[in-house]
Amino acid sequence: MRRDTFLKSLAALAAAGALPLSAQAAAAIKMMLPANPGGGWDTTGRALGKALQDAGVASSVTYDNKGGAAGAIGLAQFVNGSKGDPNAMMVMGAVMLGGIITGKPPVNLSQATPLARLTSEYNVFVLPANSPYKNMAEVVAQLKKDPGSIKWGGGSRGSTEHIAAAMIAREVGVDPAKINYVAFRGGGEAISAILGGNVTVGGSGFSEFAEYISTGKMKPIGVTSAQRLKGAASSIPTLKEQGINVEIGNWRGVYGAPGISKAQRDELVAQIEKATKSKAWAEALQKNDWTPAWLSGDAFGKFVDDEFASLRATMAKSGMI
Structure with a gap:
């Protein structure tokens, strides 16, 4: 393949989001915050966005607040609107699991890609x-x-x-x-x-x-x-x-879009981990009294599955379902 043809192909792939973040310039991240401004998910997502920029991973971060139904409204928009996008992220947490159990939203969290647990409290x-x-x-x-x-x-x-x-x-x-x-x-x-x-x-x-x-x-x-x-x-x-x-x-984590490849997922995890080692993230942990609780990829996905089972049992025992 001629060098100019190869470079054009490489640029086209990057523009389409088919390359992992490390193979592109710092990415423009789209962050779904499935809650109204001012709450824990909003604070966590904006702190993560700042850390991604501080770590040189993101050139910019666009935030989209979609509150309601324990995060189900934002989850549905994220699942339906970001398929295959390696630059899309969604902050979520234990609250969303309980809402899914009680509300039965039209989409499943399992359709999105588990990236990392960030904090616990x-x-x-x-x-x-x-x-x-x-x-x-x-x-x-x-x-x-x-x-x-x-x-x-x-x-x-x-x-x-x-x-x-x-x-x-x-x-x-x-x-x-x-x-x-x-x-x-x-x-x-x-x-x-x-x-x-x-x-x-x-x-x-x-x-x-x-x-x-x-x-x-x-x-x-x-x-x-x-x-x-x-x-x-x-x-x-x-x-x-x-x-x-x-x-x-309680805990908070971040998911990636449905349909991204394992390589893209692993690269996102690596970039988020890099962000959690930044000065901006350290300052956010201290300011908000958050406890770091890093868990990533398949291990995070299994943790979420186990949390679903545990919360369902607790809610049943308490007469909530």
């Missing part, structure tokens, strides 16, 4: 600053008297905070079907509702509440981990030490 339950309740014990006492009077607020139905609220009810002898759970389209909406006193108890990952806890705008009353968290969250008691046998974790 636990949920924290908080009260508005002006709440008449002081701790989880007082909330539980009122829950037992009148389940509907305690308005729980958090992510979509099937989210880990929704599951945790149902588990708390079950553990204290209240029918989980009677809890008054308000599902918001994203973390930003939930935070606004908590700050405005429109819910009794709010739940989400600690990183989403950290700023408001530190400034006294929210009162933390329990964390869903087995042991107390470290750092800024170390003063928050676990549910278990308050006599409520509930433990459930």
Whole structure:
């Protein structure tokens, strides 16, 4: 093949996205964020995008927020609109799995390509600053008297905070079907509702509440981990030490488009791993109190499958499905 013909062919392949990122110039990444602005997925996706640019992997990152239905709306758009695109990514997490179990969306997560788990954390339950309740014990006492009077607020139905609220009810002898759970389209909406006193108890990952806890705008009353968290969250008691046998974790990861090749997937994983070693990502971890939880490729895919089974069993036990 003549050299000029080869170069033209190479350029055509790169333009079509058929070459892995390392064989092209820094790519223009399209990042699906299946949540409204201001929540955990949004924060994670934008931090990852900045890290990809900081690591020299991405020339630019375009973000597309599509919130609702525990991420199912964004998932459907991603699966249907990005097939074969090696420069498309979607941030997701445990919340999406619960939403898929309860909502049965028209597309499957398995149609997309698992790339990497990025972070893990636990949920924290908080009260508005002006709440008449002081701790989880007082909330539980009122829950037992009148389940509907305690308005729980958090992510979509099937989210880990929704599951945790149902588990708390079950553990204290209240029918989980009677809890008054308000599902918001994203973390930003939930935070606004908590700050405005429109819910009794709010739940989400600690990183989403950290700023408001530190400034006294929210009162933390329990964390869903087995042991107390470290750092800024170390003063928050676990549910278990308050006599409520509930433990459930949260995590966030990233998927690639359906139909990309194994070579393209492996290259994306390598580039994301490079981004997680950047200064920008280190700063994001520190700022948001995220715990690194790297797991990639097939191992991440198996983890997600196992999480589906575990969450389904937990939700069935709590009367949610």
